[in-house]
Amino acid sequence: xxxxxxxxxxxxxxxxxxxxxxxxxxxxxxxxxxxxxxxxxxxxxxxxxxxxxxxxxxxxxxxxxxxxxxxxxxxxxxxxxxxxxxxxxxxxxxxxxxxxxxxxxxxxxxxxxxxxxxxxxxxxxxxxxxxxxxxxxxxxxxxxxxxxxxxxxxxxxxxxxxxxxxxxxxxxxxxxxxxxxxxxxxxxxxxxxxxxxxxxxxxxxxxxxxxxxxxxxxxxxxxxxxx
Amino acid sequence: xxxxxxxxxxxxxxxxxxxxxxxxxxxxxxxxxxxxxxxxxxxxxxxxxxxxxxxxxxxxxxxxxxxxxxxxxxxxxxxxxxxxxxxxxxxxxxxxxxxxxxxxxxxxxxxxxxxxxxxxxxxxxxxxxxxxxxxxxxxxxxxxxxxxxxxxxxxxxxxxxxxxxxxxxxxxxxxxxxxxxxxxxxxxxxxxxxxxxxxxxxxxxxxxxxxxxxxxxxxxxxx
Amino acid sequence: xxxxxxxxxxxxxxxxxxxxxxxxxxxxxxxxxxxxxxxxxxxxxxxxxxxxxxxxxxxxxxxxxxxxxxxxxxxxxxxxxxxxxxxxxxxxxxxxxxxxxxxxxxxxxxxxxxxxxxxxxxxxxxxxxxxxxxxxxxxxxxxxxxxxxxxxxxxxxxxxxxxxxxxxxxxxxxxxxxxxxxxxxxxxxxxxxxxxxxxxxxxxxxxxxxxxxxxxxxxxxxxxxxxxxxxxxxxxxxxxxxxxxxxxxxxx
Numbered sequence: 001x002x003x004x005x006x007x008x009x010x011x012x013x014x015x016x017x018x019x020x021x022x023x024x025x026x027x028x029x030x031x032x033x034x035x036x037x038x039x040x041x042x043x044x045x046x047x048x049x050x051x052x053x054x055x056x057x058x059x060x061x062x063x064x065x066x067x068x069x070x071x072x073x074x075x076x077x078x079x080x081x082x083x084x085x086x087x088x089x090x091x092x093x094x095x096x097x098x099x100x101x102x103x104x105x106x107x108x109x110x111x112x113x114x115x116x117x118x119x120x121x122x123x124x125x126x127x128x129x130x131x132x133x134x135x136x137x138x139x140x141x142x143x144x145x146x147x148x149x150x151x152x153x154x155x156x157x158x159x160x161x162x163x164x165x166x167x168x169x170x171x172x173x174x175x176x177x178x179x180x181x182x183x184x185x186x187x188x189x190x191x192x193x194x195x196x197x198x199x200x201x202x203x204x205x206x207x208x209x210x211x212x213x214x215x216x217x218x219x220x221x222x223x224x225x226x227x
Numbered sequence: 228x229x230x231x232x233x234x235x236x237x238x239x240x241x242x243x244x245x246x247x248x249x250x251x252x253x254x255x256x257x258x259x260x261x262x263x264x265x266x267x268x269x270x271x272x273x274x275x276x277x278x279x280x281x282x283x284x285x286x287x288x289x290x291x292x293x294x295x296x297x298x299x300x301x302x303x304x305x306x307x308x309x310x311x312x313x314x315x316x317x318x319x320x321x322x323x324x325x326x327x328x329x330x331x332x333x334x335x336x337x338x339x340x341x342x343x344x345x346x347x348x349x350x351x352x353x354x355x356x357x358x359x360x361x362x363x364x365x366x367x368x369x370x371x372x373x374x375x376x377x378x379x380x381x382x383x384x385x386x387x388x389x390x391x392x393x394x395x396x397x398x399x400x401x402x403x404x405x406x407x408x409x410x411x412x413x414x415x416x417x418x419x420x421x422x423x424x425x426x427x428x429x430x431x432x433x434x435x436x437x438x439x440x441x442x443x444x445x446x447x448x449x450x
Numbered sequence: 451x452x453x454x455x456x457x458x459x460x461x462x463x464x465x466x467x468x469x470x471x472x473x474x475x476x477x478x479x480x481x482x483x484x485x486x487x488x489x490x491x492x493x494x495x496x497x498x499x500x501x502x503x504x505x506x507x508x509x510x511x512x513x514x515x516x517x518x519x520x521x522x523x524x525x526x527x528x529x530x531x532x533x534x535x536x537x538x539x540x541x542x543x544x545x546x547x548x549x550x551x552x553x554x555x556x557x558x559x560x561x562x563x564x565x566x567x568x569x570x571x572x573x574x575x576x577x578x579x580x581x582x583x584x585x586x587x588x589x590x591x592x593x594x595x596x597x598x599x600x601x602x603x604x605x606x607x608x609x610x611x612x613x614x615x616x617x618x619x620x621x622x623x624x625x626x627x628x629x630x631x632x633x634x635x636x637x638x639x640x641x642x643x644x645x646x647x648x649x650x651x652x653x654x655x656x657x658x659x660x661x662x663x664x665x666x667x668x669x670x671x672x673x674x675x676x677x678x679x680x681x682x683x684x685x686x687x688x689x690x691x692x693x694x695x696x697x698x699x700x701x702x
Contacts, residue, residue, distance in 0.1 A: 012344055016333075023332040023369075084326025087294055092345045093317040153616055157609050161599045170595055171613060174588040175620050178627035185634060206623065217616050220533065224608045227295045256602050259685050298538075298604070 009094040010102045017106035027075050032114050035068040039122045050127040057126035058187035061136065062143075064122075065115050066176050069147040070169055072111040076103060076152055077159045077222070086159075087226050096219040104152050104215070112144030128187075135190035135200075139183035142203045149207075149214040150175045156221035178206060243270045245424050246291065246393055250300035253286050260286055261445055264300070270392070270422040273415055273435060277428075278445030284428045285325070285397055287445065291426060292322040292395050304393075318346075321391040323399060327382035331371030335362055338370055338381050348388050360384045361407070376402035386414060394418065396427040409434065463688045465539050466679045469672040476669035483662030491655040504568045509656055511561035513663040514554045515579070518586060519621075521551035521667065525593070526618035529611030541607025542682060544614060545597055546674035550667060552590035558583050578632035582625045589617045603682050 021027055042060045043053055080086035089099050119140055120133060128136065154172035158164030186199035247267040253260040260283030268274055276284045289295040291302055293309045293316065302309045304316045329338050335357060340350040357366055360380035370378060379402050386394065394415075400408050412435050415425045419439070433440070491509035498505035525547040532540035562580050563573045574580070593610045600606035683689050 009345065012341070016330075016341055019337075020330055020332040079330075082326075083330065084324055084328035085330060087322075087324060087326070088328040088342060089345065090294065091292065091317055091320065091322050093314045093347065094345070095314065153612075157596060157613060158599070164599070167592075167595055167599055170588070171592040174585050174592065174624070175616070177585060178620070178623045181627045181631045185631065213619065217612055221609065221612050223296075224605055224612065227289075227602075227605055254604070254685075257682065257684050 006094065006098050009092070010098050010105075013089070013099055013102035014106045014109075017103060018109065021075075021106075021110050027072070028110050028114065031068045031072040031111055032118060034071055035064050035115060035118065036122065038064040038067060039125065043126070054127040054129050054191075057123060057128040058132065058136070058184040058191075060126060061119055061122060061128075062139075062180055062183050065119070065140065065144065066147065066173065066180065068115060069111055069144065069151060070172060072107070073151040073155045073168060073172070074165065075110075076107050076148075076155045078155070081159045081226070086222070090222060090226060096222070097215045100152065100156075100215045100218045100222070104148050104218075107152070108145050108148040112140075112148055115144060116140045129191035131193055132187045132190040135187045135196050138200055139186050139203060142200065142207050143179045143183050146179050146203070146207050146210050147176060149210040153214055153217045153221060156218045156225060158225075159222070160225040160227075179203060182206075244268070245270055245272075245305065246426075247303045248291060248300065249303065251287070251290060251297045251302070252299040253283055253290060253295075254298045255283070255286060259448055261448075266443055268393075268424050268426060270424055271419045272424045272441055273419050273439055274424070274426045274441045274443060275429065275433075276426065276443050276445065279447045282445040282447045284445060287443075288322075288395050288397050288426065288428065289324070292320060293317075294322070294324075319392045320395065321385060321389045321393070322395045322397075323382050323385075324397045327378040329370045329378040329381050331369065334367050334369055335373065335377070335381050336366040339384050342382075342385055343388055346385075346389075346391075348390065352388065356384045356387045357381075359387050359410075374402075379403065380407070383411070386411075386418075392423045394423065394425045394427075396425065398428055398430070400429050400431050462539060462679050462683050462686070466676055469676050469679075473669055473672040473676075476665045476672060480662055480665035480669055483658055483665060485662075487655055487658035487660075487662045491659055495655045496649075496651055501569065504565065507561050507565045509659045511558060511565055512656065513660040514561060515558040515583060516660065517663055517667055518551055518555040518558050518583065521547050521554060522586065522590070522614070522618065522621065525551060526614045529614045532607065532611050533615070538604070539679065541604070541611050542678040543671065543675050544611055545603075545607055546671050546678050548590060548593045548597065548610065548614075550670050550674065552587060552594060554667070555583060555587040555590055559587065576632070578629045581632070582628045585624055585628065586621070589621070593617070603678075 039060055042056070046052060046056070077086055080089070090096060092099070116137065119136060123133060123136055151172050154168050154175075155164075157171060158168045161167065182199045182202050186196035186203070189196040189199065244267050247265075249265060251264040251266075252262045253264075264287070266274075276287055278284050286295060290297050293302065293313070304312065304319065309316045328342070333341070336353060339353050339357060343350045343353060354366055357363060360383055362377060362380055362384070365373060365377065370381065373381075379399075383399060383403075399411060403411070408431065412433060415427075416435060416439065418425060488509070492506055495506070495509075497503050525544045528540045528544040528547065531537045532544065559580065562577075562583065566575055566577070566580075567573050593613050596613055597606045597610040600609060680689055680692075
């Protein structure tokens, strides 16, 4: 028996998840479309004055990103749970930590990254203040992985439940509040040409804390869900 | 309270004991499935878990595989609790449950290769192995185009490449034709002769000689 | 079991009867403390020089808010001991605490709003404390909803326990972020909830009320804990004899 190195196991699972997603592209595209549509709804609901829009743009983009991530979370474990491949992965001789982290990284590559790429375009539609673009990108870059990490805990807890969708949002959204607060405030500060390193540092701290702690919570939750 | 006639308990060669369950109690949805169950399985054993539907056969297999936690009691691989040596135990375990664990978005071959790779087995012979389960010609077909029986055979193909000592198989013969069943039975005997063990549930009559089979019977309990 | 002294209480029957013994004492103490405290606080304690008698809702609002946080912490500790030391009854007690905690959070919110109305002229204001309390309510509701979603009670307990632990790690971060957010947007708020420096003739009735509410909560937890233990052990012989005895009593 040649033991699989952690890195090999990690990349094996990331590759598999990416392959599955690329053969089933709706899963990548639909949350993105949702993100775009939600953002477009706001000017229609509030009115097209650019001053109002640029005032609320950070909040809209971030709330829409939260909701889009939430919609895509099911993909993380649900289908693997339904067809039994999740329990096969839990029975593999690799630490669950590695498997979980690999799946979360794949999820971020498939949802977080596209959101980041499309966000500047939506920022243009919302007349985001010009000096805020950097802050928007930085907060999304640091913040969207947190959304995937914390969201994974929620999915892992609800994956065995038949109608887990609404429950998932109840579990996960309150956990997203700090990221929302610090990210939007960083973008606001940037709009006023104030430094926003402080907010970024806090988001980074939340990122590293969830990177180290979330996989353990996810592993424990998966053990309960597949019980 | 011990209501099982386990013939495996008299296995006294403790030195070759691979897997043992001590005082297992399982409660599901406030119903006691079994209580104080003791099983010990040695190298060379083929053990069939019997019992009516709802008697806890699947629960027992899942506990033995470490997927579920018993209410009380513990499972030991060789001499150590499986929860203390998860990775080592999993290197020696092959579990196939009701669900085949096959992804519809991947081809038959990719599915098999992924599962082999995950367990550290190189996939040079993967195509030949698919031939063993009569999936020759379906290697590159997306699994979503294949039938449930074929999914099951993709999962079972791993048995031919497995280096795990302990095989735990929940209804492995479902949706498998007669010829396939015979082939699997031969494989089980061969595996047992090579120092492995097989624990399975099935509703089918097997052709494995009775002296090679050990049976654990679970009774249905109403509370 | 590593914790020898905890061992007898890991037995459901023993802890069921222990909670049963605790219950009447907690109820009595809660009754005494609450009646003394409430009469003192509502009739005899001095009115606030700015807010007048409106201020007296403080004697309900603050204990409820403190207990809502305390119960969440207790729930997380129970969940931790259930997950780490495999104490089976710990998740029964966590399950017993969640709805009580949620109720007290709700009381804190309602009394906060009622206090805010005469002060700010509006029922709701995005005050840091009220907002954290609202988010705490969401966290409680998540735990309760998750617990109800599982058919199997022991799995439900474990899942809800993990969520409670994740929540308790997040709670300080959420609280800090909300406070920070609130000071940032200070211009929008009318003013903070008055938390006057308490004089002694306000502090003592408050303390009595708080102790009374704490006993009340303990009694409620005992009550719910007992019913949790019973439902989880409904197939055990001791529960069956218990039920049989009850039935006999009523037959006579």
